[in-house]
Amino acid sequence: MRYHAIMLSFDVCNAARLRRDPRYDGRFFTAVKTTGIYCRPVCPAKQPLARNVVYYPTAAAAEAAGFRPCLRCRPETAPFCPAWNGTRSTVARAMRLIDDGALDEGSVVDLATRLGISSRHLARLFERHVGATPQQLAKTLRVQRAKRLLDAGDDSMTAIAFQAGFGSLRRFNAAFAELYGRSPSSLRARRA
Known part of the structure; x- marks a missing residue:
């Protein structure tokens, strides 16, 4: 491991x-x-x-x-209880910013600049403490938000895509196909 x-x-x-x-x-x-x-x-x-x-x-x-x-x-x-805790405030702050949408429109370089570190150092910290890149975390959070929106309401797919932080409906559909092996609308149909 x-x-x-x-x-x-x-x-x-x-x-x-x-x-x-x-x-x-x-x-x-x-x-x-x-x-x-x-x-x-x-x-x-x-x-x-x-x-x-x-x-x-x-x-x-x-x-x-x-x-x-x-x-x-x-x-x-799942409740978010990171496997790490304590003094790793830079990673915690980066994760909060990503959760707030910092990578929905900005880049990892922009995020690292906001944190006062290089993007390379940020990538190393994420690999060590999260086990994934900042981009992967952002994608996971977007898909998780979208899945909750799909499960909770009847908004259009376009509205859900943008509310979840996807830049386009095409990216939204591609992320679901890649992760779940099916379209968002088929997941919603499964709920019904």
């Missing part, structure tokens, strides 16, 4: 997953190699074999590794 410094051990994660322990919800995500899907530790789906799972500290890290979010446990609803 690459995230020893910030990630719980495999055994701790595995035990928490097998118990479906709610205390660990949001502290790690379980990616299943055989299905290509990642879940919360509380997911009600059938438990995969331990040899088929990999654990990630964030949803963005699981997505950066090529896994799709589970449609049953909905990782976008």
